[in-house]
Amino acid sequence: MKLFQEKKNNLDEMQEQKLLKLESRGFWLTWCGLLAAMAVQMLIYGVETRRLLLGEWVVFMLVSVYMVAGCIRQGVWDRRLKPTFRTNLLISLLAGLVTGAFLGFYNYRSFGAAEAAWWTVVMAGGFTFVLCLLALSLSGAIYKKRREKLDEGEEGEENG
Amino acid sequence: MSKNLKLKSARAERDMTQQALAEAAGVSRQTVNAIEKGEYNPTIRLCLTICHVLGKTLDELFWEEKEQ
Numbered sequence: 001m002k003l004f005q006e007k008k009n010n011l012d013e014m015q016e017q018k019l020l021k022l023e024s025r026g027f028w029l030t031w032c033g034l035l036a037a038m039a040v041q042m043l044i045y046g047v048e049t050r051r052l053l054l055g056e057w058v059v060f061m062l063v064s065v066y067m068v069a070g071c072i073r074q075g076v077w078d079r080r081l082k083p084t085f086r087t088n089l090l091i092s093l094l095a096g097l098v099t100g101a102f103l104g105f106y107n108y109r110s111f112g113a114a115e116a117a118w119w120t121v122v123m124a125g126g127f128t129f130v131l132c133l134l135a136l137s138l139s140g141a142i143y144k145k146r147r148e149k150l151d152e153g154e155e156g157e158e159n160g
Numbered sequence: 161m162s163k164n165l166k167l168k169s170a171r172a173e174r175d176m177t178q179q180a181l182a183e184a185a186g187v188s189r190q191t192v193n194a195i196e197k198g199e200y201n202p203t204i205r206l207c208l209t210i211c212h213v214l215g216k217t218l219d220e221l222f223w224e225e226k227e228q
Contacts, residue, residue, distance in 0.1 A: 012187035014200050 034060050039102060046110040072143050075150040083140030092132035100125020161198040167221050168196050170214045184213040 011019060038056050042049050071077065081087050104121035108114065171181050178196070182189040187206065194200035195210075202210070207222050214221065 012191050013203055013206055014191040014194060015188060 031060075031063065042106055043109060046106075068139060072139060072146055075143070075147045077140075077143055083136070083143055085137070088133055088136040088140060092129050092136060095132040096125040096129030099128040161201060162224070163198045164196050164222070167210070167214075170216050170221060171196075174214060176214075181210070181213060185209045 009016070034056060038053050038060070041053060045052065077083055081091075100121040103124040104117045107120040108117035111117075171178070176184075178192045179189045182192045185192070185206065186209065191200060191202075191206075195202050207218055211218055211221055
């Protein structure tokens, strides 16, 4: 017996679109809220939070990977940004700066060593920048290939 | 998006309320109202359904001249 049988949709197309918009906003609020909650907990509880945040971190990463994989599969990148090297560079730089500053502050609060905190800023920021640039470049390249494949398919169907 | 007065007058010609049109097209009255007020851009599928219900063509109900 099917537990979840497909039922008739009670919404018409406009209501469906409105619900999708609400769900989309809800998703981004949850995503940003989860990120903010993890950051605040790290600052409040210090080193102890690493184990406590495991569940949140796994959920956050799973959802993020699902979104990226789903978007690439559908040949969708972003509403406003394009996957160019310049954009990837700027986004990675921003990610590096934010992560470096946050982890530097976190380390300073946890251990109180200013010099070590500065090194954290440089190392964590640098690594985040490099990893982010690699991830964006790689996913951008995969997206472009996928986009080409989808466009080819559509052309073929039109001629057929 | 401007108001769809052609839809409103075609509905009036048939002496149909928004509710009656909505029921015949399988949507809510809220949606018909939003289309008439130009607040919602319906899919081609819904446009066709409305045209069939009102006995009009797509051009007669939904064609808009390009703004200069």
